[in-house]
Amino acid sequence: MRAFDYARATEAAEAVGSDARLLAGGTNLLDLMKLEVETPARVLDINRTGLDRIEADGEGLRIGALVSNSACAADARVRADWPLLAQAILAGASPQLRNKATMAGNLCQRTRCQYFMRTDTRCNKREPGSGCDALEGVNRNHAILGASEACIATYPGDMAVALAALDAWVEIDSPSGRRSVALREFHRLPNGIAHRDNVLEPGEIITAITLPAPVRGRQIYRKVRERSSYAFALVSVALVLRMDAGRIAAAQLAFGGLAHKPWTDSRVAEALLGQKPSPALFDKAADLLLSGAQGQGENDFKIPLARRTLAAVLHDATKE
Amino acid sequence: MLTTYDTPDQRNLLDRTGQGIIGAPLDRPDGPLKVAGQAPYAAEYDLVGCAEGVLVGAAISKGSIAAIHRDEVLAMPGVLLVLSDKAMLRRPAQGGAAQAPAQDVRQIDYHGQPVALVVAETFEQATAAAKALRIDYDDQSGSGRFDPDALDFAPGEEPTVLGDIDEAMSKAAHRVDETYRTEGHASAAMEPHAAIAQWDGDDLTLWGSLQMVAPNVKELADSLRIPDARVRIVAPYVGGGFGSKLGISHEGVAAALAALELQRPVRVTLSRQQVFETVNRRSETRQRVRLGADAGGRLLALGHEAWISNLPAEDFAEPVTQATQFLYGGDNRYLAVLKGEITRLTAGSVRAPGEAVGMQVLESVMDELAHKIGIDPIELRKRNLPARLPGQDLPYSSRKLFEAMDEGGAAFGWSKRKPKPCMTRDGEWWVGMGMASAARVNMMQPASAQVRLEADGRVIVETDQTDIGTGSYAILGQIAGEMLGCPMDRVEVRLGDSRFPAGAGSGGSWAASSTGSAVFRACESIRIELAGRLRIDSEALELSGGIARGAGKEAPVTRLLAGAPLERIGRIKPGKTADNYAQASYGAFFCEAGVNAFTGEVRVRRMLGAFGFGRVLNAKTARSQCLGGMVWGIGGALSEELQFDPRDGRLMNHDLAEYHIPVNRDVPPIEVLLLEERDAAASPIQAKGAGELGICGTGGAIANAIFNACGVRPRHFPITPDKLLAQLPDPFAEIAS
Structure with missing residues (x-):
């Protein structure tokens, strides 16, 4: 150090x-x-700046930047109305880490690409312009969507995937005043400038995450990994889905482990709306999700895995 | 008293001493100390004036050092020394080497190899300086060999050839010929490798984290070119080793050299990443197994060939076929291990070298054969247990494999297993059962120990034997307490100091039976002396509650001692019983696993192991060893895998976040059955090895449960979801009935 x-x-x-x-x-x-x-x-x-409260915000919720992951996941309002968020937080890290980790810190966590994590390799994210050793290297857990020659790293978190599905917003204080960014727009793709993970500008601070009014329906966070805790997602799916008279009446989705950001694709939900659930429908949704997917060799399996995980979650959410 | 063990000791003396101490599930005396932080590990001694050393790893895979820019870091705050010395270790010593391993860190054999030591007043200063040290290399990485499939392979030792396997395979009614893969493993012991070195004139004391003190003294002395007698090693508490601390590694020699140079104590602790990158690994393996059986399911042909790797000039070759030699019959055999030279860190002993990966594969292929024949996997195994050791016509000393399969199967509910895959579904999960045999060779190692009966009746046991978390303190004390009729609160065991008589060390599952036998013999010698003083035959002597009695006579032990302690050294080494009997520990694993029909995730739902390893010396520590072994088995089966960069052989998952050992949630309820057994050919305490058996076949039981669950036969360990996905049945298909 x-x-x-x-x-x-x-x-x-x-x-x-x-x-x-x-x-x-x-x-x-x-x-x-x-x-x-x-x-x-x-x-x-910034631990003593007081940004550690969870407050009602109209019908929604305003979660201070420094609320710990554990406190958020244990909050009665979160558990009752946004259980997806609690599930996603509890799917990540370990109890000790969640006790220390904060909401804003979690959003800003960096990739665990093994080449980024050591200084004796080429990495455009760590050292812009140096190249990417992951392209031809160990890349089992790298991106299949939205990647570029410059960077194939994934955003590693779970919580932000749930927040993306829940249409959360990020409240940011900047020298020019307060601004809000939709969580879905907060993280970036690596195009051009791989070293920037998100849209935070120098001198800015996240002050809160806001959740809109609760959405009705089943909420499921499904994280796939070879061991059942303390591992990053190979693929994860966050889903809020409501049925009406045997048809899908509403669906919000986001995906983890696939890209440099929590991945959202409005075409997937649109394909589901008004339809009767069936394996064929789930396949059609996966076709849309994965139409631009590109594996790097070791991570090719993520393409069928994402398809099958989406099917599992949709089946789970739509069954009687 | 003879030291070699030439004839089985059938007296079973420990069954007649009657104290109820031996075998009892007693707590480890070191346990409370460890959880209270009162059992110092190697790096935790406070020495006045101790400087801190940090090793620097090579940034190339092969070549040599052209220049080290020492002056730049010597100018940094607190930096005392930059050492890049021809005596520093390039590689760790293999287990039992008792001589210096490859030295001279100016030559580079693999990526991350230690090339220099930076010493500073504080750890933080040394770390910063180590990171800042600039080194110029003569880089010959281009001539490295990095693809384990594209090496030049040569036999590690002479293959075992019996009969004509090709002909037998062609005539077999049922045959399986499959190639499996296993990936490399790390020991990943909890305590990182660490050493503190201090010189007093020409005498070196080294506090180290080591498994085998006596050979470690020789390795250290030879590396430093000083007499053995000048080296003292202190290692009373060791936080796990699993083979990685059998031989000395980089930190000890580096600390000793720096301490000599600076004339003050120096501590060197490897970072977690350095432990992964520089100590040792279990080789990846490719294994071809051929099984040919007659119509009745009896093996005619048994082939097991393995391709493994190591650095050039390393003799160690993962002995993959070790248990295949003795476990099953088959007159036509071809067993071979072929080694290729690779540019990766040293391959060496990792818990149960050979069997851990060899049994995993052999037992998977046995399951394939049973499925092909259409008989129960237990039945196939029972039909193929040879009466005498194939090819050598030796008797088995004792073998509880039959009983382990029957009693284990009954306790597990094996009869409820469905005969075909895809017959049990629990929500998203296919559920199945699998079993496998457990087998691990038994080895005795030369050992000695001193037992002193103090004048007040207390008992002190001293040996350089280590306790690496396995229970040596408890077991050796129990043997002495049982033999000398002394309650455990009056028995003290002192371990891990080279000033004590040399024990067997902790490795190859031999510590308890070998060093335990040395303690037993020391105690027996004391018993003979006490009987003599009581003027009775030692066979008639009973010792209990501080009283010696027999043949109508009786006296307090303290009176027989007459104010003076009685001290004896017990010794044992392997003799004719090792040559005249095929010795191994046996057992059976049963596993119920779920395979997610959508994602291919595998979760073990419950597991049972039934084991026979001779006398159980402590039912609690024995059970813990079995449990730990089975947890390792879960890791090897499902998640543990060293990932090397294909271009330069550097280890990419070099920490516990990325090298996935099982977490608590991966470990289901595990049951352990310990079978009553006495193996007099194995040791005079009738005990065999227990420490590694729990990993020798576990992965096979898990793989077989996966097949029984979903019908996919995984032939590449670890069985991660990607290896199952393509073949999984349609998750929406109706379940077969």
């Missing part, structure tokens, strides 16, 4: 316009600093 200057903020405003790396739970940043993947000159600790 390189030496750095440390300061502690007591209100969020101190972080606005700061050029320091913001330290919340530290479960990802500190690991990366030890590996010297991250080498910030200044670290601003």
Whole structure:
């Protein structure tokens, strides 16, 4: 770990316009600093800025940036009205990590691409312009959608996949004032500038995540992995689905493990609306989802796996 | 007393001492210390003035060092020394080597190999400087060999050839000829490799995390070119080893050299990543198994060939066919291990070398044969247990395989297994059952131990034997307590110091039976002396509650001692019983597994292992060893896999986040049945090896359960979802009935 200057903020405003790396739970940043993947000159600790409340927001919910993942997953309102979010959080990491990890920190966590995670390889995300060693290397858990020659890394999280399906928004304070970004637009694809994971600009701080009014229907977060905890998703599906008279009346979906961001594709839900559930329908939805999918060799299996996982989740959500 | 073990000791003395101590499920005395942080591991000793060393790994796969820019980091805060020395270890020592392994880190054999040590006042300073150290290389990585399928293979040792396997296969009524793969494994012990070195004049003391102290002393002394007598190793508590600490590795020699140079103690701890990248690995394997049986399901042909890898000039070849030699019959046999030279870190012993991956595959292929013939897998195995060792005509010392299959099967509910795949569905999950035999060779190693009966009747056991979390402290104390009639709160066991007599070390499942036999013999010698003082025959001596009695006489032990302690060293080494009997531990695994019909995820739902390894010395530690082995089996079957970059052989998943050992949720209820057995040919305490048996076949039982569940026969371990997906039946299809 390189030496750095440390300061502690007591209100969020101190972080606005700061050029320091913001330290919340530290479960990802500190690991990366030890590996010297991250080498910030200044670290601003925002843990005491008070952004740790969950509040009603009309019919929705406003979850402070520093609410811990554990607290969010345990919140009675979240469990009752947005169970998808609680499921996704609990599918990730370990209890110890979830106790420390924060909502905003989780959104900003970085890829676990093994070439990004070590400094003796070429990685456009870690060192822009150096190349991508994952393309011809160990890439079993890399992206099949929206990737580029510059970067085939995936966004590793679960929570953001659920938030994408739930149409959440990210509240950001910037030097020019407050702005909100739809979660689906928050993470980027690697096109051109692989080192930028999301749309946060220098000097900005996430202050909250907001959830719109609860949606009725079954909520399912399904995460596929070879061991049943403490592993990143090979593929995950977040689904909110409501049936009416034997037909699919509403569906919201997002996918993890497939791309540089929680993957959403409005065509998938559109194909399902008004239809009677059937294996053929699920296949048609998967055809749309995966029409542009491209494997790298080791991760080719994600294409059939995503198809089958989507079928499993849709079957589960639509059965009597 | 003779030291070699030449004739089976049929007296079963431990069955007649009557204390109720031997075999009892006693707690490990080191347990409370460990959970309370009072059992220091190698890096945890506080030495005044201790400097901190951090190793630097090579950034190339093959070549040599052209220049090291020392001055730049010597100018950094706190940095004391940059060492890149011809005595530093390039590779770890193989288990039992007792001499220096490959030295001179200026030559590079594999990516990540330690090439330098940076020493500073603090760990943080040393870490930062190690990261900053610039090294110029003469890079010859282009001549490395990185593809395990494209190596030049040569026999590791002479193949076993009996009869004509090709002809027997052609005549067989039923035959299977399949090639399987297993990926490389890491030991991944909880305590990373670490050492603290301190010199006092010409004498070196090394606190290390090591499994075999006596050979480790020789390895360290030879590496440093000093006499063995100048080296003391202290390793009373070791946080797991699983083979990775059988021989010394990079940190000990580096710490010793730096401590000598700086004339102050130096600590070197490997990072988790360095443990993965530089210590040792289990080789990946490709295995072809040929089984040919007659119409009655009796084996005519048994072939097992394995292709494995190691670095050039390493003799160790994963002994994949070790259990295949003795487990099943078949007059026509071809068994061979072929080794290819590869540019990856050293391959060496990882828990149950040979059987862990060999049995996993052999037992899968046995299941294939049973399915082809259409008989129960247990029945196939029973029809093929040879009366005497094939090819050598030796008797089996004892073998509880039949009983393990019957009693284990009954306890598990094997009779409820469906004879065909895809007959049980639980929601999204196909459910099936599988079984496999367990077998692991039994080995005795030379061992000695000192037992002292103090004048006040307390008992002290001393040996350099290590306890790597396995229960040595408990078991050796129980043997002494049982033999000398001394309650356990008056028995003290001192381990892991080279000043004590040399035990067998912890490896190859031999610690308890070998060093335990040495303790037994020391105690027997004390019993003979006490009987003499009581003027009775030692066979008549009873020791209990501090009283010696027999033949109508009786006296307090303290009176017989008359104020002076009684001290004896017990010794044992393998003799004719090792040559005259085929010795192994046996058992059977039963597994119920679910395969997700959509995603191909596999989850073990329950498991049972029934085992016979001679006398059970401590029912709790024995059970724990079996449980741990079976958990390893789950990992090897379903998730553990070293991933090497195909271009330069560097290990990419070098930490516990990416190398997937099972988590708690992957481990279902596991039942262990310990079968009553005495094996007098194995040791005078009638015990055999227990520590590795639980992993020797587990993966086969899991793979067989997967086939029984969903009809897909996985032939590539670990069985991750991607390997099942393409062949899984339609998840929406109606379930067969």
